[in-house]
Amino acid sequence: MMTPAAILDTSLQGKRIPFTQAPIIDFAPAESGTRAGKLEVAKHLRDACINAGFMYVKNSGVSPSLAESTFSWARRFLKETTPEQKQAVSMAVHGHNRGYFTIGEENLDPTSQAAGDLKEGYNIGRELAPDDPDRNTPLCGTNAWPEDFPGFREAMLTYFDAMNDLSRRMIRIFALSLDMPEDYFDKMVDRPLATMRFLHYPPQEGVITEEQLGCGAHTDFGCFTFLAQDGVGGLQARNVAGEWIEIPSRTDCFVMNIGDMFQRWTNDLYISTLHRVINTSEKDRYSLPFFFDPNADAYIEALPTCVTPERPAHYAPTTGLKHIMERLSAGYGFDIVNGGDKKEDM
Numbered sequence: 573m574m575t576p577a578a579i580l581d582t583s584l585q586g587k588r589i590p591f592t593q594a595p596i597i598d599f600a601p602a603e604s605g606t607r608a609g610k611l612e613v614a615k616h617l618r619d620a621c622i623n624a625g626f627m628y629v630k631n632s633g634v635s636p637s638l639a640e641s642t643f644s645w646a647r648r649f650l651k652e653t654t655p656e657q658k659q660a661v662s663m664a665v666h667g668h669n670r671g672y673f674t675i676g677e678e679n680l681d682p683t684s685q686a687a688g689d690l691k692e693g694y695n696i697g698r699e700l701a702p703d704d705p706d707r708n709t710p711l712c713g714t715n716a717w718p719e720d721f722p723g724f725r726e727a728m729l730t731y732f733d734a735m736n737d738l739s740r741r742m743i744r745i746f747a748l749s750l751d752m753p754e755d756y757f758d759k760m761v762d763r764p765l766a767t768m769r770f771l772h773y774p775p776q777e778g779v780i781t782e783e784q785l786g787c788g789a790h791t792d793f794g795c796f797t798f799l800a801q802d803g804v805g806g807l808q809a810r811n812v813a814g815e816w817i818e819i820p821s822r823t824d825c826f827v828m829n830i831g832d833m834f835q836r837w838t839n840d841l842y843i844s845t846l847h848r849v850i851n852t853s854e855k856d857r858y859s860l861p862f863f864f865d866p867n868a869d870a871y872i873e874a875l876p877t878c879v880t881p882e883r884p885a886h887y888a889p890t891t892g893l894k895h896i897m898e899r900l901s902a903g904y905g906f907d908i909v910n911g912g913d914k915k916e917d918m
């Protein structure tokens with residue numbers, strides 16, 4: 573049996589330290605395979621998750637050249653496919669939170685933005701075998717693949733698989749960082765509701781206000797997100813003092829941030845940080861987010877090491893699917909699961 577870590581009641585906790593630049597986590601000691609190496613990374617990770625919720629990960633084991641080639645395929649899809657090919661894989665038609673979406677179709681900050689985000693993109697989920705029982709799970713189902721565009725599917729799935737494997741290695745370090753057994757999450761993330769996407773932000777012109785940003789201010793919904801940026805910049809994250817901090821692109825690192833589900837799972841110990849994108853570069857910007865969310869039926873209840881009598885659970889238990897569905901359906905004008913018009917009972 574493990575001894576639960578001592579966790580201070582919120583009233584006794586030292587202040588969270590506002591970051592002025594995102595901390596860097598070196599993942600190499602965790603990949604070395606030694607317990608000491610993993611614990612060292614877990615300690616840095618814990619600090620970064622408590623104070624910032626936003627960080628860089630270096631030496632992740634995923635080659636930067638993989639992100640490079642995925643960016644080229646994203647550019648090629650947007651330039652080389654016809655409007656008909658794009659329409660055939662449109663998320664609004666296909667459903668399952670997968671496929672192509674146009675500029676303005678996603679709105680990550682509906683309270684400030686009437687017009688939706690100034691970005692377009694393409695979502696891809698786990699590719700399931702025809703007889704996989706998860707086919708009947710909402711948000712799973714099939715990926716939308718363009719006709720007559722050979723190589724695209726393979727390129728996207730190569731990136732998806734690399735990021736999924738990295739996330740499953742990373743969540744073991746998260747477990748250690750929370751004084752849980754290293755394999756604690758393993759069975760809850762073996763059929764993950766993970767989603768990768770590529771995004772394209774055209775350069776933004778004129779006077780920019782919160783009424784339309786490249787990506788409106790939001791927190792991510794799931795456990796954690798890995799993000800590759802293409803060198804253009806424009807991402808900002810808000811620290812605990814309420815200041816917006818630039819998160820410049822670094823080609824040697826992924827950005828990683830905590831999402832709402834992990835904040836909930838850790839009973840508000842790890843913070844899901846508000847972020848947004850404003851592309852004032854006069855260049856096109858591309859990014860590759862990978863959202864790592866657990867299995868649809870994963871039971872999300874405050875971890876025992878994050879609850880004490882003085883700090884009881886702040887949230888009711890939920891499941892991976894329920895949590896994601898509640899958050900996703902707010903951001904689109906169409907039925908996110910089935911495609912087509914939004915039904916009143918969604």
Ligand SMILES: O=C(O)CCC(=O)C(=O)O
Pocket residue numbers: 771787792799801807847848849859860861
């Ligand atoms: O493009 C980026 O840098 C961030 C995108 C983002 O925050 C998201 O898709 O949730």
Ligand SMILES: [Fe+2]
Pocket residue numbers: 790791792847
């Ligand atoms: Fe985000």
